[in-house]
Amino acid sequence: MSTTADVGPVATARPDTGAWLHGVVRELPPDTLAELVGMDGAEVRAVRSGGLVAVVSAAPLTEYGEEPLRRKLSDLTWLESAARTHHGVVAALSRTGAVVPARLATVHRDTDRVAAVLAERRAELTAALDRLTGRTEWGVKGYVVPGALPAEADDEPAGGGGAGAAYLRRRRAQLTAKEQGQRITAETAATVHEALAQYAVADRRHAPQDRRLSGAATAMVLNGAYLVDVAALDGFTELVRALAGRHPQVRLELTGPWPPYSFVAEAPAQEAHTVRDPASW
Structure with missing residues (x-):
């Protein structure tokens, strides 16, 4: 099983940069991510593993590590803005086909960990995508x-x-x-x-x-x-x-x-900091 992290024009991620997970899809049509904006205006990138694609945006751990993220989550103004940005990316993915949305504020330590989780949970995620296709x-x-x-x-x-x-x-x-x-x-x-x-x-x-x-x-x-x-x-x-x-x-x-x-199991969140969107979309 192949496991690769496709980070677009950026060759390597900085060691202090985590990955905010937006969602998982089977395929990503060309140019889908070109006009999308991730967290804090960051580039939206694809991470591929085991026939699946995770879409992430850079999340510096100085801002999105466990303690900084906990402080952000208590700020309702920030939370509303983050939810809007996250949803914008997920909604764009849903227009291309089935998507397993990640919970708001799912942050992995790096893209390698995202790729590993895709591989580990391939059967579960594939089954979810099958169930959501055409719905x-x-x-x-x-x-x-x-x-x-x-x-x-x-x-x-x-x-x-x-x-x-x-x-x-x-x-x-x-x-x-x-x-x-x-x-x-x-x-x-x-x-x-x-x-x-x-x-x-x-x-x-x-x-x-x-x-x-x-x-x-x-x-x-x-x-x-x-x-x-x-x-x-x-x-x-x-x-x-x-x-x-x-x-x-x-x-x-x-x-x-x-x-x-409302219809996905817990999104890939191993070794991630997660919280549900209080607005309950």
Whole structure:
């Protein structure tokens, strides 16, 4: 089995330069990497081993070693920028064919180690690429629709006992309406997810995002990811539209296509520093 590190126009990597792993593919069409920009504006390079290609960008260990990287990961501004750059490379790879995306902040000590990991995990990575070929990830998010749920009681319920008792009855009715609304939206989200999951090849239901992250005005009740055959995409999108009409109490939002972040096993991360993207693509 051959193991080589193709580092483009740079003949050798500096000994203090690690390799930020973006993803693994079977083949890399010519010029795919020419216009891509890696971490900190670094060149994006290919590392080949055992019939697979890993795409990496230079990551100086003074900045991306264990301790410096840990400090960077606590900086949300840096984390957002890093996630955007990483995704840009992975998305470009996904447009050429199946890709196994690496987790955000997967840094190996050098390209030789990347090549070795490709060789060691060749069977696993090849199986993942086989499973992902001809399929893309789509996201469906569901948000509460104001006014579509049972309204809180504004009128004072009948009964005696004075103003204090009336307030307690009114408050109890409001809480009951809120609990009923939460139950209805939770059941709706579960129903929608189950229907989409039956249509998809694979599915994941992620935790709903906080409003500060989603940017939505109302609460998210569904954050689903679905691996869909390209040939079945029209049917999947039509199903989303049908479910939206059937369940007006939840606004459905279809996003994609995405690289299959939700449908790969742990990316090659041996002897690497890794963290999941908190945005949960």
